[in-house]
């Protein structure tokens with residue numbers, strides 16, 4: 001059986017039988033794939049250490065490229081992000097990331113750029129960067145790279161750029177108050193400036209950016225709305241993230 | 249797999265739904281039952297129905313109980329100053345097997361599991377805090393699995409319990425296979441219990 005090696009992030013794991021686990025991976029070369037890890041539930045298998053949730057490992061997968069379920073035959077842990085896992089607000093944001101990768105990307109859809117975004121986000125969280133800043137950056141960049149990011153520069157009806165604009169999920173765009181006085185998610189000029197800055201900024205600059213409370217709330221509402229539109233439901237990780245977001 | 253239809257097929261289907269029972273094992277069990285006296289099969293059916301009808305979660309700790317309270321909560325010799333928090337009723341059996349732990353339990357009925365949509369409100373956490381506020385407990389030992397979700401649950405509980413002035417400890421690491429209590433042997437669990445450390 002052919003094998004391939006690829007760096008991979010562990011998105012989630014299921015108990016499969018008494019001894020095996022199925023792991024959903026986000027790989028650098030193949031995008032999202034599933035793999036079975038034989039015997040890891042019963043024995044102190046070396047694979048165990050590589051397959052913890054939100055770990056990054058170099059894995060050997062056996063199976064043809066378009067295989068539904070690979071067999072994970074070998075692995076080497078590259079990074080387990082231990083500080084991230086001790087920081088509940090960061091873990092809440094990372095859980096959202098895992099769910100987005102899990103539920104909005106397709107199996108066998110190579111997305112190397114998004115793999116890099118995810119890897120960078122995990123490292124930033126692990127290094128103690130503001131969890132919300134990193135999470136907001138990841139989600140906005142993710143929507144951009146998936147082709148789901150609405151333009152937030154000018155009114156989609158009249159083309160003007162005014163101080164107060166609102167985003168409307170049903171038209172997936174922003175309008176000014178003259179064109180549509182009511183409804184939608186308010187996005188102030190400052191918030192829209194921040195959204196554009198996020199797209200343009202190199203991740204190394206994220207620790208120096210600050211999200212004001214208003215911008216944070218507006219952007220979060222916007223992200224949740226776009227995600228719900230594409231997913232058809234809110235994120236399941238919401239309840240966990242909300243419970244831990246204020247814990248220090 | 250449709251060599252078996254009718255009554256026998258249905259029995260095999262029902263048996264095959266049980267954990268760890270594949271189609272082959274389900275067939276073996278079905279043929280075994282058919283070979284037994286009717287009385288033996290009746291006993292089995294009665295035991296299953298009676299267990300289902302009479303076993304309920306304990307009103308205090310959510311472990312399995314035949315009455316209002318489980319046999320552990322009702323035992324006056326247990327040390328009520330110690331409370332061990334586990335994910336699942338199965339984990340109580342794993343801890344009890346060691347014969348070393350003499351305190352009480354609290355079963356969360358799961359673990360924080362963000363991608364399954366399981367947050368704090370879906371677990372028996374409010375009930376745990378209510379028990380702790382009664383004031384007898386001096387140490388809470390968090391024995392959730394040693395995977396990311398289990399550790400996150402432990403951290404979360406620590407944040408809630410610490411302010412009550414109660415010591416929160418965690419089993420020492422070293423459990424095998426993702427730190428699942430179910431698969432750890434008695435000696436390993438005893439050692440993990442002995443080496444428990446206080447959470448910061």
Ligand SMILES: [Zn+2]
Nearest residue numbers: 155158176179
């Ligand atoms: Zn307009």
Ligand SMILES: [Zn+2]
Nearest residue numbers: 306309318321
């Ligand atoms: Zn009880």
